[in-house]
Amino acid sequence: MSDLPFRILPQVTETNRHFWTSGRDGRLRFLACNQCGFLIHPPAPICPRDLSKDIAPQAVSGRATVATFTVNHQAWMPGPDLPYVVAIVEIEEQPSVRLTTNIVNCAPEDVTIGMKVQVVFEHRRDGDDDVWIPEFEPAGGATDR
Amino acid sequence: MSFSSAEQIEKRACISGVGQSQIGRRLYRDPLELTLDACVAAIEDAGLTTRDIDGLSTYPGMAPTPAGFSGANAQQVHDALRLEVGWYGSGIETSGQLGSIVNACLAVGAGLATHVLCFRSVWEASAQGDKGRKAAMPGAGGGGTYRAAGLMEWTLPFYAPSAAIWVAMFAQKHFHEYGTTREQLAQIALNARKNAALNPAAIYREPMSMDDYLAARIISTPFCLFDCDVPADGATAVIISRRERARDLRKPTIRVEAVGTALRGRPSWDQFDDLTTMANRDAAAHLWSRTDLTPADVDVAEIYDGFSFLTLSWLEALGFCKAGEGGPFIEGGDRIARDGDLPLNTHGGQLSAGRLHGYGFLHEACVQLWGEAGERQLAATPRTAAVAAGGGNTCGAMLLARE
Numbered sequence: 001m002s003d004l005p006f007r008i009l010p011q012v013t014e015t016n017r018h019f020w021t022s023g024r025d026g027r028l029r030f031l032a033c034n035q036c037g038f039l040i041h042p043p044a045p046i047c048p049r050d051l052s053k054d055i056a057p058q059a060v061s062g063r064a065t066v067a068t069f070t071v072n073h074q075a076w077m078p079g080p081d082l083p084y085v086v087a088i089v090e091i092e093e094q095p096s097v098r099l100t101t102n103i104v105n106c107a108p109e110d111v112t113i114g115m116k117v118q119v120v121f122e123h124r125r126d127g128d129d130d131v132w133i134p135e136f137e138p139a140g141g142a143t144d145r
Numbered sequence: 146m147s148f149s150s151a152e153q154i155e156k157r158a159c160i161s162g163v164g165q166s167q168i169g170r171r172l173y174r175d176p177l178e179l180t181l182d183a184c185v186a187a188i189e190d191a192g193l194t195t196r197d198i199d200g201l202s203t204y205p206g207m208a209p210t211p212a213g214f215s216g217a218n219a220q221q222v223h224d225a226l227r228l229e230v231g232w233y234g235s236g237i238e239t240s241g242q243l244g245s246i247v248n249a250c251l252a253v254g255a256g257l258a259t260h261v262l263c264f265r266s267v268w269e270a271s272a273q274g275d276k277g278r279k280a281a282m283p284g285a286g287g288g289g290t291y292r293a294a295g296l297m298e299w300t301l302p303f304y305a306p307s308a309a310i311w312v313a314m315f316a317q318k319h320f321h322e323y324g325t326t327r328e329q330l331a332q333i334a335l336n337a338r339k340n341a342a343l344n345p346a347a348i349y350r351e352p353m354s355m356d357d358y359l360a361a362r363i364i365s366t367p368f369c370l371f372d373c374d375v376p377a378d379g380a381t382a383v384i385i386s387r388r389e390r391a392r393d394l395r396k397p398t399i400r401v402e403a404v405g406t407a408l409r410g411r412p413s414w415d416q417f418d419d420l421t422t423m424a425n426r427d428a429a430a431h432l433w434s435r436t437d438l439t440p441a442d443v444d445v446a447e448i449y450d451g452f453s454f455l456t457l458s459w460l461e462a463l464g465f466c467k468a469g470e471g472g473p474f475i476e477g478g479d480r481i482a483r484d485g486d487l488p489l490n491t492h493g494g495q496l497s498a499g500r501l502h503g504y505g506f507l508h509e510a511c512v513q514l515w516g517e518a519g520e521r522q523l524a525a526t527p528r529t530a531a532v533a534a535g536g537g538n539t540c541g542a543m544l545l546a547r548e
Contacts, residue, residue: 008301011292041416042299068321068420070313072304072365079304086305086365088314088415100300100311100415113321133302 004122006078012129015043018057023121023132030097032058039094062119064089064136067098071108085111089136102135105142153435154254155247159398160545161260161386162191163511168346168379168499170270176216180266180380181225187382192395193260199231200258200385204245204265204503206235213272214502216380222264232257240406240428241449241535242503243543247404249385259387265504266380273376299415309373309452311414312536313365316454318420320367325457325472327367331358332478333453333489334371334496340483341493343521348375348499372453377499381508397548399514402529405432405542412538421469422462424540425455425533429462432542440464443544444527445513446487447506448534450494455536463531463542488523503534507543514547 010020022029031040033047034054040046046053069087085103090096103111104120117136124131164186166179188195207218219235222228232252240247242265249261293301305311319325335358341347353371361369391398407427410417417423433439440463448463450456457471465487466474475481481489492498492509499505510530512518526547533542 007304008291008293008306010298010302011294013294016298042413068314068318070310070317070365070367071363072310072313073363074307074309074365076306077304083363084304086303086310086314088420096416096418098415100303100305102303113318135303 004124005080007124007133008077009124009126009131012131015045019043020131022057023123023134024130026121027059028062028119028134029057029059030091031055039091039097041097060091060093063092063139064099064117064119065092065095066103066111066113066115066117068113069103069111071111083108087111087136089117099134103137104135105137105144107144110143153403155250155401155404157254157388158250158385158401159388159391159548160383160401160511161391161394161396161398162187162189162193162384163508164188164190164382165346165508166380168348168377168501170348170375170377171274172268172378173271174378176266176268176378177221177225179268179378180217180222180264183266183380183382184222184226184262184264187384188262190395191260191384191386192393193384195226195228197260198226198228198262200249200252200261201228201230201233202245202249202252202261202263202385203235204239204242205237208237210237213267213269213376216266216268217264222262228262230258232261240408240541241539243404243507243532243534243541244406246383246385246507246543247406247541250401250404253385253387259390261385262382263385264380264382265502267500267502268378269376269500270378296413308537309368310365312452312454313368315420315423315458316367319454319458319469319471322421323469323472327359328355329472329476330367330372330453330457331355332475332481333450333456334358336478336481337450337490337494337496337498340491340521341497344492344498347493347497348377349493349497368452368454371496374451374495374500375497377501379499379501381501381504383504383507383511391548396515399511400546400548402438402544402546403432403436405429405435407431408538408540410538414537417538423458423536424538425459425462425536425542428540428542429459429464429533432544433464436544438529438544442529443487443531444525444529445491445510445523446489446531447510448490448531449503449506449536450490450496451500451536453496456490456494458536459533463533483523491518491521491523506534507532510545514545
């Protein structure tokens, strides 16, 4: 891990721990309402549909679709080689749940809106709070190696 | 949804004066002093004294924000001018920068104050100093113990610290859905630069061509450098007065015909329901629901351009063209030019006149309505102006009319 570029890590709390540590077993998880199944993101202590507090993390397939993206050329901070791709992806099980993320293992010029992608985690050690950053790569795996 | 005008207390408010400080790059002046310069100028412009000011409103007020984002809070101005107010307030959780103006209108309409001093002050250029944009980014130094929290939790860990990236993704979606092109979007920047040439207070006044625009370095696709506004130091102040007190004032007042403050989508950049539009959709629809005027009645539009695409998005949201037709609407630039059907950002916008963060557009609308814009005054002094500010999940709009 020592050769990974600088990355600002999330502040892990009891509210979001399930999300940022979910990649430990390679699965992506969101809070879900046990009454109606609605996925709640960002995490909140209540289901917005039925106001139930009976909620718990639930694994999803990790499949998603690129809703939009940008190829960033500006060095805002220390980080990966330029340019890199920032995207908003829609989660297959509930497309209204979106993640801002990076598209990796793929040349920036090959990223398109509507592209099918799958989650891939980057493990970062952060004291007692190891985190797994959910990035996405082309469905079917890397295309740039 | 529609309201009778009797129920709309913003119509009890008017604009009675405006003022601006020195504006520039890296002035290295005390931001509070810049703020007070603008406030005093606005008070004098209205023909009032500090004793007449009994309300105070600002954006964002005392809030954790990046360096340079706020030059003074309400209490500092209150104390420096020894104001005695019946009402005051500030905050960043409102309908964009104009939310602070709307709050003042409501306070005046409700009888809590008669003359409200509103201000917005920035010193983002000096805050960056010679270290560039990185200096204003959280955790930019690398290492350290900074951890992303709040809404930034969902963007910063993905190397997306800037609104340039967030707005670029909306622009890319629009390009994809509607075939909008960089050459079309360029007109927002080129028009701003052309207008800035006539504004002695603007920061960038030298001519810019389409070739210059297309040759500029890419920041985040589809945005190049000239799609992004220029950080500046400067302050703007506006006096909101009770309309029935117009006789006390030095100038003919500007009527607040309607405001738009709605936010019906999720308060989020990436969870908003429709990525081809923004909260401007809700604020603009709200605005038109509160007036009998229509987009055809607007003589000049002063519309936020923190990024060029935000203006295009607002043009659609406000109904100057249909959703998706913003590109063709501005193509070639004639329609939005000073002598076009809808003169746009007549001072140069934030792209060329400097990022005064929302209030600059309101200032320019008032100056044009009063016929005080000097060399850049429109040939036919406008009667009605649309002002809009903000982007993403924080947007507000106002319709102003000469009495």
